[in-house]
Amino acid sequence: MMHRANLRSWPRRLLLGCAAGFAAANLAWAGDATAPSSADSSASAPTLAHFNPAFLNIGNSQGDAQSGAPDDAPHFNASDLAEFSHGNIALPGVHDVEVLLNDAQVGKHRVLFNTLPDNQGTAPCVTAKLLGGIGVMLSEFPAVDPNVAGQCIDADRQMPNAHFSYEADTEQLSITIPNAMLRHTARGAIDPSEFQNGIDGALFDYRISGSKSEMAGGGGAGGIQWYGSLRSGINLGPWRLRGTTTVNRDAGGTQVQFQDIYARRAFTGISSQFTIGDATTDGSILDSVPFRGVQLASDPAMEPESLQGYAPVIRGIAQTHAKVELRQNGFLIYSTYVPPGPFRIDDLYAAASNTDIEVTIIEADGRKRTFAQPYSTVSALLRDHAWRYRVTAGMLRVPGVTKASPFAQATLAHGLPGDFTLYGGVTVSPIYQAVVFGAARNMPVIGALSLDIKHARSRLPGGRIESGQSVRLAYNKSLDVIGTQFNVAGYRYSTCGYHSFSDVAAANNSTLDVLSTINARDRLEINIAQPLRSAGSLYATYTQQGYWGMQDEDRVLQFGYSGSYHSISYGLDLSYDRHPDGTSSKQVAFNLSIPFGKTQNHTFTASMLSGDGDIKEGASMSGTLLRGHQLNYSIRADLSSQGGQSGSASLNYLSGVGQFGVMQSLSKGSAQTSVEVAGGAVVHAHGITFSQPLGETIGLVAAPGASDVGIESTQGVSTDHAGYAVIPNLTPYRRNNITLRTADLGSQVAVRTATRIVTPRRGAIVLARYKVSKGRMMLDIKDQKGQPMPFGARIETLAGDDVGMVGPDGQGFVTGAGDRGKLRVRWGKQAAEQCELAFDLGHPSQNNLMPEATAVCRPLPARTAKATAAVGPILPSTGEPS
Template identity: 30%
Template sequence: MQTLRQSGSAIPTSAGSYTGKMTPIALILVSMFTASNAQADLRVTPPQSIARNVEFDPQFLNMGNAQEMDLSRFANGSNALPGHYKVAIYLNRTALLNADVEFKSREDKTVYPCLTPKIVGSIDFNTDRIPASLLKAIKGGEQCIDLTQEIPAAQVVFDSNEQRLDIQLPQAYVNTLARGTVNPALWDSGVPAGILGYNINAYSSQSNGNDSKSLYAGINAGVNIGAWYARHNGAYSWADGGQKKYTTLNTYMQRDIPVLQGRALIGESNTNGLIFDTLPFSGVQLSSDERMLPESLRGYAPDIRGIARTAARVTVTQGGQIIYERTVSPGEFIINDLYPTGYGGNLDVTIHEADGSEQNFTVPFASVAQLLRPGTHRYSVTMGKLRNDFIDDDPALYQATYQRGLTNIVTGYGGVQASQDYHALQLGAAVGTFVGAFSADVTQARTHLPANSGGTQSGQSYQLGYSKVISETNSSLSLAAYRFSTEGFMDYLTAMNTREAVRQGFPASSVGRAKNRVTLTAGQGLPGDWGQFYISSSLQNYWNREGNDTQYQMGYSNRYKSLSYGLSVNRSQSAYGSTQNNYLLSFSFPLGRRDSSHTPNIRVQLNRDSNGNMREQTALSGTAGAGNQFSYSASAMNSNNGGGASGALNAQYRSQATAVSASYGAGENYQSQGLGLNGTMVAHPGGVTLTPYNGETFAVVEAKGAEGARVSSYPGVHIDSHGYAIVPYLNPYQMNDVSIDPKGTASNVELDNTAQKVAPHAGAVVMLKYTTKKGWPVLINATFEDQPVPFGASVQDEKGNNVGAVGQGGQIYARVSSERGKLNVIWGDGSHMACQVGYVLMPQPKGQKASAVQTFTSLCQQASNNNVPKELASRSASGSPSGS
C-alpha cells in the first residue's frame, strides 16, 4: 500500500489553504484502490502517466450499502479535489509565484490545475522550443491552460499538505536560471507604513568627585508610500555641561528600478566606495544593488575589536559623523553589526572609559580586488554636494563609477570625479589567476589652488590589490591596498580640505598628503589541532609630514575540548609620535554542558598595556528564558598602578515590544550606570505594532484570533492581543519563509495556513495575512436507516463547504463554526443519497478551557430537496465544494 501523509481537517500550508479542506479519509480511500499490478498515483500528473480506471472493492469494508457509494472520483488518482486553492508555484524547484489556482475535473474525472495566462506567462520559456499553440493560448488570454496537454513532457505535481504546486519542465523548454533566482514579478513593495527605530542609551559616571552624564538617542525613521520609501537617520547627543545637539546623518527618498537592477535616491546619503573612497553627499544618485541578483551571482563593513578597561561607551565615527554607539562590559569586545556605510573610508573608534579616560584607534576600511562574473556589472552615478561639517562652502560632487566582468577572469572598472577646481579619472582592472586575485588601477587628479598656495597641483596615484585563499593550507591573504601617490596628487576629500584651509588663511601644507599606504590582512590555520594565527596591519606616510601612522594586530586562537584560548597584540602609532600597545591573553569555557542553551560561560582575561598597567578580569555570561529573552553578564577585575578592584553587571530583557538593557560598574574612586532601550515601532494599515528588533525590511503578520502564537524563530516575536506581529531581518529580493507556531493559541482557533513565502523590496513593510477560523472539533457517531452512514461520504456544512468525511463505523470528524447547526452527508447523486445530522454543542463554563473534541451520537435524517439542492449533491459526488 502506498505511504500517505495524514492531513487533518485544517491543513498547515506554505501558501494558503484549500477552501473545502482535505481529510484523512479521502486519502485512505485512495490508498485502498487496487488494480492489476498498479497503484493510484497521488500526483496531479498528465492523464497518460497515471494508473487508469482502478477499482475499489467495497466488500473489503463489509458495507451493506456499498453498491450505492459513488467512488469514481478516486478511480484515476490525485490527492486534490476540484476547487480553488491558494498555492505556492515552483518551476523546476525554484519559486515562481503565489497564486489562487482552480483545480478542474477532466471527463475521466482526473483533476488538473487550471493555469491562467498570467501564471504560465511568468515562466521564462525558450520561445523557439515551446509549441505555437501554447504561445497563442498565452497571448490570447485563455481562461484555462492545461500545461500537461500543451507540453506532454511536462509534469505538474501538487502537494496538498504543503499547498505547493511543482511544475517540472525539460530544460530545453525554459531559459536557464541561476540558483536562487526570484522572479522580479514576485518582489513585494509592501503596504503603506511608518517606521520608527530607536536606540537610546543613557550613561552616567562618578569619578574623583566629578559627575558625568550623557544621553545618546539614535533614530531610524521612515515612511513607505507605494514603491517610494522615505528615510531619516539621526541622533541626539546630550552631555551634562557639554554639547547638546541633534545631528542628521541623512534624509532621503528612494525607489527601486528593477529593470536596471538598481535604485534611484534623492536626498542625503553616501557613495558606495567601490572605486573612490566613501563620501557623504546631498543630491541624487542612481546605483545598482547587488542584492537584486540571486545569491549565486553576488560577488562589507569590517568587524571592530577592542579592549575596554571599564564599563565603557564605544563610539564609531566615519568622516566625522557618529554612525554607531554602544555600552560595553570591561574586557575585549567586538562590534560586527554596523549598518553598511560603503566600502572605503576608515572608521575612527573612541572608547569613553568610566574613569574619564579615552582610548582612540582607527580601523582600516578599504575595498579589495573586485572580480565580477562575465556580463555582470555594478554602476553608480551621483550628482550633488559634499556634506562635511568642517568644510563651509559645500563643494559640488559629481561622480560616476562602473565595473563590468569582461571575461571569466578579467573585470574592468573605472570612474570620474569632478568639482569646482578639481577633476579625477581612474581606470583599472582585476584579474583572477591560480595564484590569487589581483587588481591594479591608476588615478589622475588635478587640483586648482590659488597661485600663492601652490597653484595647480597634478599627480597620479597607483594602487595594487591582492587576495588569495589557499584551502589546502587553510591560509588566507588579502593585501587590500598598496597605494603610492605622487607629491601633486590629492584625492577628493584632501583637495576639498586643502581648499578650505587656504580659504581660512592656513598654508596648503597644513593638510597631510598621503605618499604610501599599505593595508594587510592575513590568516593561517596551523596543522593538526594547533589553532589559528592572524595578522592585520596598516601603514601610511605623508609627503608633507614627518612620521608614519602605523597600526597592527596579531593574534593566535585555539581550542582544547571545551576550553577556548587566545593571545592578541595590538599596537598603534600616530605620525605625531604617540604609541600605544595592548597585550591580551584570554580563556573561556562553559560551566556545564555546551549543548545546553542556558549553560553560562566563563571568560578569563589578562591584559597589559604599554604604560605598564596590568588588569586581570573574570566574566560570567549567559542567557535565560524559554526563548532566550534574558541575557546577563557579571565581571570582576583587578588593576595595578592604583586601579584597584572593580566590577560590572549587565542585563538585557527582550520583551515582545522592546529590548531593555541595564549596566552598573564600580571601582576604586568611580562608579557608572547605564540604561538602554532598543526596538522599532511600525505603523501599518492594521494599527501600530512594536518589536524589540531594529532592521531595514519587515513583515507584518496578521493572524486575528491567534494571540500568543509564536512567529518565525526570533525570541519575543508573538502574535499580540490585536492579532499582529513584526518579523525583522527579511532578506530583500529573496524568498523568506515566515511561519506561525499555533502552540499557545486557544483550542477553538484554527489556522488555514501556518507558513508563507515573501520576497520584499529592500526597506519594504510587507503584510502577510493568515486566515483563522474559530470552530469546535466534533466526533459524531451517525446512523442512517439503522446502519452507519456510508464510509467515505462527504460531509459539508450548511454553506456547502467540505468540513470532513465519514470514517469507518459511520464516524464523522469535523470542525464546526456554530454552536448548533446541521451537517450534510452526501454519498451519491440525488437527495435520496444524502442525509442531515443535527448537532448542539455542550455549553462551556465561563473561564474554563474548551474541550478538545466533543463526542456524541446522532441520527442522520433523510434530506429533502429543500435542504440539499440537487446541484449541491451533484457537485459533492465529484468532491467540489459549493463555496468554490
Template identity: 30%
Template sequence: MLGQSYTDGQLFNAYGMQGAFLATDMRMLPGSMRSYAPLVQGVADSNAKVTIRQGGIVIYERAVPPGPFEINNLTVVGYGNDLNVMVSEADGSTKEFTVPYSPLVQLLRPGQFKYATNIGQAWSPSVNKYTPRVGQFTAQLGVNNYLTAYGGGLLSEDYNAVALGGAISTYLGGISVDYTRSHVALNSTGQVDGDSLRFIYSTLIEPTNTNITLSSYRYSSRGFWSFNEAVAAENYAARGDLSDASYRQINTYRDKQKGRFDISLRQYLAPGLGNVFVSGSMRNFWNRRGSQTQYQISYGNSFNKLDYELAANRVKDHYGQAYNEYRLSFSLPIFGADRGNRTYLSSSAWRHSDNGSQGQVQLSGITGSDQQLTYGVSTNQGLDSQNTQESYGLNGSYQGPGALVSGGISRGQGYQSAALGIAGSVVAHEGGINFGQTLGDTVGLVEAPHADGARITSVFGAKVDSNGFGVVPYLSAYSKNRIELDPEGLSNDVQLNETSIETVPVVGSIVRVQFQTTNEKMVLINSAFTDGTPLPFGAEVLDYTTRNSVGFVGQGGSIFARGVAAQGRLLVRLSERECVIDYSFDLQAFDARLPSLPGAMISTSAPCKL
C-alpha cells in the same frame, strides 16, 4: 534613493552627501549571478558530462551535447580556489583544464555592467560650514573572464577628480590597480593637482591553505586631495583666520596621507592544529615625520568544546611611542544546551606594556522560548602592581516583539555606573500603529485578523499584536522570503487558513503580507448513536439547513464544530446512511465562567438519531 547617506567608497573615498543616489543593485539578479564567477567555455567531442570542482568540491555538473558549451551561472563556494573543469566523454575519456578564480570587489562576470551616480550637496554629521554641490559617477564592466575595467569622475565647485583602473583574475590571485588624478582650488589648500595610485591583491594559496584576504597599497603625491579630505580641510580652516600665514602653513596638508599599506592573512594549519591570523597596517604623511604602524598576530584552536586564542598586538605612532599587548582568552559552554538555551564561561588575561596586567572572567548566556533573554555577570581584576584595579558588572537584555531593552550596572574603585537602553521601531499604517524591532532596509508587515499572539517564526520574539498586525523587521530584497506564523496559543475560535506565505520585496519597501483567518466559535459536542455505539471516526459533520461542512467526528465520538448557532441541528454523513444531532448551548453560563477559564471551549452532549 533620496536623503542623507554616504557614497560607497569603492573607487573614490567615501564621503557624506545629501541628495539623490542611483546605483545598480546586484541583488536584482538571480542568486547564482550576484557575485563574481568566471565564464566557463569548452568543447565536447560527444554527449559528455561537464563537472566543475572548486577546492575538490563539486559545485556544478551537467550533461552537454557535442560541440561548444558555455556555463555562465556558477555559484562558487570557496574564496580564491581556482576552478577545475573536467569533460567526461561518452567513450570514457576525459580532458581537464583550469579556470582561475580570485574574487575582488572590483571583479564582475563577463558582460556584466555596474554603475553608481550621486548628485547633491556635501554633508557631514558634525561641521557643515562648507557644503559644496557635488556629482559623482562610477562604472564597472566585466570585459572577459580575466579583466574588469572600471572608472569614474567626481565634479564639485572647487574640486574635480577622474579615476581609471582594472582588475585581473590570474592563477596567482586577483589584482586590481587604479589611478586617480585630482584638482582642488580652495582657500585652505590653494590650487594644486595631485595623483594617487592604489594596488590591491588577494588570493588563496591552495598548497599551503594560506588565505590573503586583502593586501593593498596606496601612494598619494603631495598635491593629491580626496574630496572628503578637501571638504574636511575647508571646514576646519573656517574655524580660523585664513589671513594668518602661520595658521595656513600649519594646517595646509594637515594629516596629509602619503602612503598606506594594509595586509590581512589567515593560515590554516593541519586538521586539529587551528589557524594563525596576521594583520598589519602602516601609514605615513607628507606633513609629519615617522609613520603609524599596527601589527597583530593570533593563534586560535579548540579542544573538545573549549575554544581558545593567543594574540599579540603592537602599535606605534608617528612620534615613535609604542606599546605591546599580549592576550590569552578562552570560552567554554556549560550546563548543556536545552532548546537553544546556552550558557558560556569565558575568561581572558592580558598584559599591556604601559598599563600592566589584567584578567576578566564572565558568565553569560541566552535563554527563553525564543532566545529573547541574554544575561552576563563579569569581574575584572588587576594582576600586578601596575594595575591594582578591580570591577564587577551585571548586564542583560530582553528582545521583545516591540523593542530591545538592555541594561547593566558596574562598580569599581572610585566609580559606579548604570545604563538602560531601548531600541526598536514604530510602524504607522492604515490598520494602526505597531511597535517592532530595529528595522533593516526592507520590512514586512504581517496582517492576520484576530490572530493576536501568533508567533512570527522567522524572527525571534516577533508576534502579531492585538490589532492583527505584526512587524517583520528585515527581509531580503529581490529574493523569496518565507514568512510563517505559529498558531500555537491562538484562541480556539481563530483558525489560520494558511501558515506560510512567500513574498519577493523591492529594496526599501514595507511589504504587506496578508494571512487569511477564520474567526468563528468553536464548540465541542460529545455524541454517539442512541444505543451508545460511538460514531465512526472521520465522519463529516454538516449544518442540517445549509449543508455546509462544520467539522468532523474525532476520537471517542467527539465533534469539534465551528461556526454553528447556539442551538440547532447537525447532520452526520455516514457511508450508507445519515444521523441527526439536535443540540443547544447555555451561552450565558459559559460567558460567566470564561474569565476564570481562559482557553475554555463550549461543550455539550447530544445523541445522533438515525
C-alpha cells in the same frame, strides 16, 4: 450539554475514530495495483490501496458476524472509503504547495487539485501559466497553448518527456522537464513582477540610552548623559520617505540634530534606486562623501544571489549529454547536465574562499575529465556582462563645512569576457576636479589584481591650485597546496599635491592650513590567513601609513592563533604598534571559552591581557535564559597587576515590542549605571503595531483572531491582541517565508495556511495576511431520514474551505467554523452526493472544550449544486488569502 447516549457511545466512537485515523494515514498498501491514468490529468494516478473494511467493523451483516461486531456497531458501505483508496493524495481544491523544477525549488504556488474520474484520487492542475513562470520554454511543446492560462495540461499527451508528481506528506509538486527545454536563467532568479511595494504606512525606529556616573568618597555625581534617536518614515506606493532626529544631553546642554532626510524609490526595470535628499556616495571607485542632492545608482540586491559578487565563467566541451560537477576545497558546489558541445556556466555563487575550482565532466558512457579553474577575486572584479553605475549631483554635506560645495559625480564599472573588469569615475566641483580609471583581472597562477590611477586638481584658500595623483593596487591569491590566503587589501601612493574632496572642502572652510597635517602619502595593508585543518588557524596583518612632512610612519603588526578542542575554544593574539613620534606599544592577549549547560547556552570565559607594563586577568560568564533565549546576561570581573579591580553585570531582554537593557559597572573610585531601550512601531490601516527595532525592510503579519501566536525563525516576535506582528529585517528582493507557530494557536483557532511567502522591495512594509477562523465542535449529522452521513465525507464551508470530516455514527469533528452558520457535507462530486446544514451553538461555555450540536443535512438546491468539473487558474502566492 452532552446527551447520556453520547456519553455511552464515547468510548466506542473514540476507538473507531482512532482506528479510522490510523487507517486513513496508512491504508495497508498492497503496492501491486495501479489506477489508470486520466486523459485530462497532468500527473500520474496514485497507487490503489487494498484495505479490509472489517478492520473498522464496516461491511454487511455477514462481515459483522464474522468479525464479532456488536449489534449496535455502525454500518457503512465500503464505498465510503473510496476517496482514501489512493495513497499520497491531496483533497480536491486549491492548495499552497512548494514547486520543484528538476529538484530545484522555484517558490510556493497556489495550485488547484481536481478529482480524477471514478474517485481515483486527485491530480494537480499544472497550467501553461505556471510552467512559463518557472522558466519552461512553452514553444518547445506545440501541443500546449500558452494563451489558455487556466487549462490543465496532460503531460502524456501534450508534453512528452515531462513528468508531474505530487508528494502530499511534503506538500511538494515536482515537475521534471528536459534541461534543453528550459530558459537559461540564473539560479535563484525571481521575476521582477513578484517584487512587492508593500502597503502604505508610517514607521518609527527609536533608541534611547542613558548613563549615570558617580565618584567614590562622596565626590558627587560624575555626570548624567542621555542620547536618543528616532528614525521615522512614510511609505507611499513605491516611495520611501525617511528622516532621523537625534537628541544628546549632557552637562554641556542639549543638542538636537535633523539628518539623513531623503525620499527613495526603486526602478526594477533598470535594477536601480533613485534618491533625493541626504545620502552618501559609494567609496569603491571615488572617495565616499555625504551629500544633499539627487542620485541614481544600480542596486545589485535586485539581481539573483548567483549573479552577485564575482565568480569566474566556467567553459568546457562535452562530447555527450554529460554531467558537470564543480568542487571547491573538496566540497561539491554546483552540479548540472549539459548537451553535447561547448557549455558555459555563469551563475556560480560568489564563494568566501578564493581557492581554485575543480571542474569534472562525466560523460554519458562514464568517462571523466577534470581540469582546474583559477579563482581569485578583488573587490573591483565583476562578472562577465555585469554593470555598476552611480550618478550623483548636489551639495557636499560635511560636518564643520558651512560654505556650499556643489558637485557632480559619476562612476561606471563593467565586467568583460576573460575575467576582466574596467572601471572609472569623475568628480566635478568649483573647488575640486578628479578623474580615475582602473582595471581588474583574475589571472591563472598569478591571482586577482586591480590597479587604478586617480588625478585630482584642487583649488585651495587664496586661489592656490594644487594637482596630484594617487595610485591604488589590490591583490589576492590563495596557495591551494597549503591553503594560505594572501591578500594585499590595499596599497595607495599619493603625490604631495593630491588631496581628497572632503579635505579640500574643509580647507576652504578654515583659516588654518589643515592640509599640511592631514596629507597622506602612502598606505599598505597586508593580510595572511593559514588554516591548520583540525589544529586551528593562524593569521597575520600588517598596516603601514605614511604622511608627507613626516619621516616615520604608523605601523601596526598583529599575529594570532585560534583553535578548539571539542566545544572548548581558545585563542592567542599579539600586537605591536609604532607611531610617527617614536612611541610604541606591545600587547599579548589570551582567551579561553568553555560552554556549559544542557543546551550549552551558557559560556565561561577566562582572559589575560599583557601590555604597557600591566597584566590584566579577567573572568566572565554569559548566556541566555527563558524558553526562547530572549534574556541575555553577562557577569565579568577583572584584576590588574597594578592593583586595579573592576566588575560589570548586564541584562538584555528582547521582546516582541522592544529591546531593553541595563548594565552596572564598578571600578576603583567610580561606578556607572546605564540603561538602553530600543524598538519600533508601524502605523497601518488597522492600527498601530509595536515591535523590535525595525531595520530597513519589514513584514506585517495580519492574523486577526490569532493573538499571542509566535512567528517561526524569529526571537521574541508574536502577534499582539489584535493578531498583528512586525517581522524586522526581511531580505529585499528575495522570497521570505513568514510562518505562524501553529502550536500556539490553541484548540479553538484554525488557520488555513500557516506560511506566507513575501518578496519585498527595499524599504517596504509588506503584508502577510492569514485567514483565521475560530471555534471547534462535534456535530451529530443526520440526513432527512435520520441516517448518519457516510464515513469520510468532507465538511466544508459554503466557500469551499475544509473544516472537518465525518467519522463513525455520523459524528463530525469541525474546527474553525465559528459558533453558528451553514456548512456543506460532500462525499462525492455529484449534486446528489452533497447536502447543506445549519448549526447554532448558542453561547457555549468557555469550559466546554468540545461543544456539541445536532444538525440535519438537507439536499442542495438546484441552483447551488456544486460544479463537478471546476477548473481554475494557478495563482502565485503573494501573501494574500484566497
